Amino acid sequence: MSTTWITDLDDFLDENGDVADLPLHAQRLFAHVTAIIVMATNPEAEAPPEYLVRCRRRPNHKWCPGMIQTDQDPETGEIIWWCPVCNDTGVISSWQGTIWDLSGDDIEH
Ligand SMILES: [Zn+2]
Numbered sequence: 001m002s003t004t005w006i007t008d009l010d011d012f013l014d015e016n017g018d019v020a021d022l023p024l025h026a027q028r029l030f031a032h033v034t035a036i037i038v039m040a041t042n043p044e045a046e047a048p049p050e051y052l053v054r055c056r057r058r059p060n061h062k063w064c065p066g067m068i069q070t071d072q073d074p075e076t077g078e079i080i081w082w083c084p085v086c087n088d089t090g091v092i093s094s095w096q097g098t099i100w101d102l103s104g105d106d107i108e109h
Pocket of ligand 1: 087
């Protein structure tokens with residue numbers, strides 16, 4: 001069984017662009033998703049080790065050893081991420097222009 005985590009950054013931010021008051025499970029998901037955005041938008045061809053994101057799942061109460069992989073949908077701009085070990089997958093939208101977006105020059109305003 002795998003679930004696709006669909007996350008829209010707008011759902012986590014208030015009208016000022018600050019992090020909204022979130023329940024604990026949403027805070028955890030938010031921390032995971034923002035780390036993935038930083039990794040995916042890092043301008044380096046290969047993200048430095050400190051940017052890599054570990055899988056957050058714990059099947060059978062053991063941390064999954066997978067490292068999150070990312071891709072970007074060329075049509076929608078959404079970040080697609082997955083764990084190659086446990087197949088946890090997700091899609092992130094509305095991340096462009098947030099403080100976690102390191103791609104900088106590519107933003108069109
Ligand atoms: Zn995993």
